[in-house]
Amino acid sequence: MRRTADAVIIGGGVTGASLAFHLASRGVKGVVVLERKFLAAGGTGRSVGVIRQLYPSPETCRMVLSSLRVFQNFREVVGGDSGYVGCGALIGVSPAMLPSLERSLEIQREVGIRAELLPPHELARLEPRIDPSGLGAVLHEPESGYGDPTAVTLGYAAAARDRGVAIEQGVAVTEIRVDGGRVTGVVTQTGESIDSRVVVNAAGLWAGAVAALAGITLPIVVGRHPVFIVKRGAAFGPPHPVYLDLAGGTYVRPETGDLTLTGSLVEDETRHPMDPELLGSEAGFEEA
Ligand SMILES: Cc1cc2nc3c(=O)[nH]c(=O)nc-3n(C[C@H](O)[C@H](O)[C@H](O)COP(=O)(O)OP(=O)(O)OC[C@H]3O[C@@H](n4cnc5c(N)ncnc54)[C@H](O)[C@@H]3O)c2cc1C
Known part of the structure; x- marks a missing residue:
């Protein structure tokens, strides 16, 4: 045919x-x-579906802001539900990362992204359950959150x-x-x-x-990124925001049913190349 x-x-x-x-x-x-x-x-x-707006160039920041507006207004713009939850995102950095975060914040402001930089001692105002020790600053993006890919x-x-x-x-x-x-x-x-x-x-x-x-070689490395799902205890209280700990190299994002998705933020794909056919395979306890 x-x-x-x-x-x-x-x-x-x-x-x-x-x-x-x-x-x-x-x-x-x-x-x-x-x-x-x-x-x-x-x-x-x-996908973990995190929607954050900290990106290194004006082009990527504009793209993510434009995507955010689509996720927020998905029913009108596309139809259906994007599952967007604007719980806000906090991004913690080490003191050494602070100058580069300040440059990124400038770009964010230029393109119209809502974000503010907080000294670690002000973190408790937004999320007292995060330990601020070792942090140089925390970026707060009130409109970020997560969606349902x-x-x-x-x-x-x-x-x-x-x-x-x-x-x-x-x-x-x-x-x-x-x-x-x-x-x-x-x-x-x-x-x-x-x-x-x-x-x-x-x-x-x-x-x-x-x-x-088509006879074309693309320089793509497929890296492994295990995601772990943990249950929050009854004493934890209301769901937490998305928190990306760039200093410590981990993230958490809330899920329904008192669950939290978590994984590593360290970009070490080349040390863990993966056959994409293994997508969805279980991570061992040692790896966790
Ligand atoms: C564990 C994990 C966590 C992530 N977390 C986040 C996050 O928090 N925030 C974020 O923004 N992004 C995240 N991402 C990245 C995001 O999910 C991807 O960038 C995005 O989903 C890629 O979509 P895609 O359509 O390009 O590729 P895919 O979703 O991989 O789709 C490609 C499709 O092509 C099909 N296909 C392959 N070969 C053929 C063929 N020969 N013929 C026909 N069909 C074919 C496959 O079956 C597949 O359905 C995450 C990804 C993973 C894996």
């Missing part, structure tokens, strides 16, 4: 679903999303379908056809060909493998 599409998107995670929605909203007809498993089956469905993906996908996008699950792309240095389409695992001059690699953790189908 052979058919034609104006754009083929490989991957039905949050990137593929959002892109499909935005292309269709701008009038692109004939968009096809091919997802080898099911929507949000990849990194998206495993799967719900966001399903919301984008439903809105994309309403705008004419075909979303096909259980369909893996096994070949990308290239002619004279230009992409001409894809072939799926059933042998079906879809002709398209636009093929988007939205395969997330598998982006390297998908790029290789």
Whole structure:
């Protein structure tokens, strides 16, 4: 079988679903999303979903602020529920990290992000359950928090379908056809060909493998990031905000059912490269 599409998107995670929605909203007809498993089956469905606004450049800060407004107004802008909870985020840094945090705060203010820098002794005013010793300062982002990555993906996908996008699950792309240095389409695992001059690699953790189908090498290292779920005791009190402890290298984010998600913030992916097929595998007690 052979058919034609104006754009083929490989991957039905949050990137593929959002892109499909935005292309269709701008009038692109004939968009096809091919997802080898099911929507949000990849990194998206495993994401901690923290929405914070501390990023190192004006471009990334503008992007995150614009995303935040979408999460906050998801029902009106896209449809469905993003699961956004604006519980606020606190970001603790060591004294040595303070100059770079101050530079980032300047960028945040320039682009219109609400954030304030607190000396450690003022932390108790917002969250007395955090021990401020060893901290140089704490950044408070009152509008940050967390969202539900799967719900966001399903919301984008439903809105994309309403705008004419075909979303096909259980369909893996096994070949990308290239002619004279230009992409001409894809072939799926059933042998079906879809002709398209636009093929988007939205395969997330598998982006390297998908790029290789077109003869392209991407310098991507897939790192392992175990997330641990702990139950807060009855004496803990109300849920805590999102807290990123950049000095200590850990984070916590509240979840329903008195649960807290936690993990490491140390970027050591190259020491723990992971086969993406192992996504979702259990972490051992030693690793915890
Ligand atoms: C444990 C964890 C915690 C995270 N925490 C946060 C956080 O707190 N805040 C934050 O902003 N981000 C976080 N992230 C990152 C965020 O989840 C990702 O950046 C985002 O979900 C990536 O989405 P994606 O659509 O690009 O990729 P993915 O969700 O990985 O989607 C790619 C899709 O492509 C499909 N696919 C692969 N190969 C093929 C093929 N050949 N044919 C068809 N389909 C294919 C896969 O099945 C998959 O569904 C976290 C990620 C993880 C794993």
